[in-house]
Amino acid sequence: KAGVTQTPRYLIKTRGQQVTLSCSPISGHRSVSWYQQTPGQGLQFLFEYFSETQRNKGNFPGRFSGRQFSNSRSEMNVSTLELGDSALYLCASRSWTSGGGETQYFGPGTRLLVL
């Protein structure tokens, strides 16, 4: 099976702009989670989507939003970019069973630089 893919891999934006990142999960996986990684805060959970519904959300401002399509592909949007949004954004997919007992598979990430 193909792994989790993320596009684009690198992105440079300026403050105030908005950005959309895309994630395609492993075939058959219905859950997609998004994480932000920064040197200062480490890996932080943004949100998770399952069957086009947001199932879980982390402590991020409303500028961060996402959605999932019927084919399980997910997009993440950040509006009104701030310098502090510069980070590696990772998505992970899993087949999703209750209790979080299965492995999550991560994509290569999108590195966002906000100038």
Place this chain on the structure above:
Amino acid sequence: SQQGEEDPQALSIQEGENATMNCSYKTSINNLQWYRQNSGRGLVHLILIRSNEREKHSGRLRVTLDTSKKSSSLLITASRAADTASYFCATPDSWGKLQFGAGTQVVVTP
């Protein structure tokens, strides 16, 4: 907040040596997972150990779990330069949200 905390923060060893890193967590868990990250790239899943397991092996990796102490360790035997990476432990909550530690940066020199 971070559920897992790795120790040490950084580790430098020579090829052929063993590398051991530890992870402590705060709340009860269903399982604990270890991931590797090479130089700012994506996370690669290494091993998942369930709460009813005490030890698990995968190739040169050995993971132990002590739920009474809320701790886990990852041992990499006969390390190689390609093992140079950051290693993270992660625990899922009841919804599957992973909570990561700060990671251990391992450098293996030839």
